[in-house]
Amino acid sequence: MADSEIQRELSTANAKIAALATCYCNDIYREAAKRKIDIESVEVEAEAEFEAEGEAAKAVSYRARVKARPSEDDIRALIIHTDRVAEIQNTVRASTPVLLNSIEAITV
Numbered sequence: 001m002a003d004s005e006i007q008r009e010l011s012t013a014n015a016k017i018a019a020l021a022t023c024y025c026n027d028i029y030r031e032a033a034k035r036k037i038d039i040e041s042v043e044v045e046a047e048a049e050f051e052a053e054g055e056a057a058k059a060v061s062y063r064a065r066v067k068a069r070p071s072e073d074d075i076r077a078l079i080i081h082t083d084r085v086a087e088i089q090n091t092v093r094a095s096t097p098v099l100l101n102s103i104e105a106i107t108v
Contacts (some may be wrong), residue, residue, distance in 0.1 A: 017047065
């Protein structure tokens with residue numbers, strides 16, 4: 001496989017993982033609005049493990065950091081709830097484990 005083909009595959013994989021993080025971020029705002037939670041900021045980082053070229057990810061994980069007005073317990077509950085209802089995460093989970101491996105809830 002040529003270097004340009006490998007780079008294209010890596011770029012595509014990275015774009016898909018970035019999409020997972022971006023969609024989760026959007027989902028946090030959607031679910032917060034339902035709970036009338038005022039969000040100050042959201043940071044999401046996602047990563048995946050690939051064993052070989054062209055293979056699907058073996059594991060996907062992401063971290064979420066949310067700053068908002070309610071208590072840290074309420075923010076944690078929002079983060080965990082959103083993980084359960086996030087459409088992209090649940091779509092990927094149909095074939096690959098997706099783990100929310102770290103949360104940070106910050107009351108402002």
